[in-house]
Amino acid sequence: MSYNVQVGSGGYWGWKILERTMVRQRSAFLQAHSMKVSRDYFRETIHNIKSAEDLVNDRKLFSIVLRAFGLDSDISNRFFIKKVLESDPADKASLVNKLADKRYADLNRGLALYASSQEKSVAVDTAEIIDRYESRSFEKNIGERHAEIELALNAQREVLNIAISDASENAKWYRILASKPLRQVFEGAYGLGAGFASLSIDRQLSELKDKTKKLTGDSSVSQFELRDKLEVVIRRFLLRGHLGVSSASSRYVNALALLRA
Structure with missing residues (x-):
């Protein structure tokens, strides 16, 4: 089952309702079965990803990662995201450093898949990405209404x-x-x-x-x-x-x- 966050009729008064009930509602939302399934899948799968190609070809994992970095709308832009992930953040001329929207730079650093082409091993901060995913999923649940x-x-x-x-x-x-x-x-x-x-x-x-x-x-x-x-x-x-x-x-x-x- 999923949990729908309640904010009354929305607007500023809904914002004040959420402020008073945030801790309780966030806890209930994160305990929902759908959230547990996504978290478990990410933990079990992310360390098997060795390249940007691997990530964009696993649609379920790809959608979790995009949500974590606030890039849900890029789910169909696999080629573009692949190029973003493969860009070297240390190179000022690389694609990721030319993009004004710094969410792409955060994604690049968070996954560190650019390093795979250099035969380096970079540990992914699983806990941080899951925390990002939980926060944005909570927000997205409210945003649907x-x-x-x-x-x-x-x-x-x-x-x-x-x-x-x-x-x-x-x-x-x-x-x-x-x-x-x-x-x-x-x-x-x-x-x-x-x-x-x-x-x-x-x-x-x-x-x-x-x-x-x-x-x-x-x-x-x-x-x-x-x-x-x-x-x-x-x-x-x-x-x-x-x-x-x-x-x-x-x-x-x-x-x-x-x-x-």
Whole structure:
């Protein structure tokens, strides 16, 4: 049996429900039979994988790995992922280092299959990949009904990772802009329309920094190392999203909530 995470009607109020029930619901979700089957299969199979070709040819294992790194939509892109996995991360000219979306670099490092062509042996951190898989499966379960909460959970984890990295502030913002899920959260929080993506990348950077400073008093990504700072952005994203789907009779109430936030 599977377990469906309950967040009421979603939106910001669903987010608050999840905050109160996270520990209990996550535990119930991870104990579901379907999760146990996937974990067991990964543990039993991953150490038999010697090349990128082996991985992409095992669809079940491939889907688990892609889920772990937030790349579910690439399940049909076997050739592309194979090339990503075979790229040498130490070579600045390699494919994986040319991709703006750093989820591919994380996948490359996590599996370390590029080393197989050099006859090296690199241990896969099974526990870390399973933890990634569990977290994203939990989020995906919610996202099947409430995509906005899946996006918020992803941002809560990924923005923190970017915030504590050693990259420059501009580089941190570029990583956010390169990630479609993170872009959705920031664009939604700031009410940026479809035309935002057509602006030059430098203009997009400037806009995000300006709007972030107006909202939090600080234009840096590093500030999001503090959970409360990121919560301000997530709350605005969820409330604005709810305004977009609310009935006319309830918009006044939600507008007041947004102003108070």
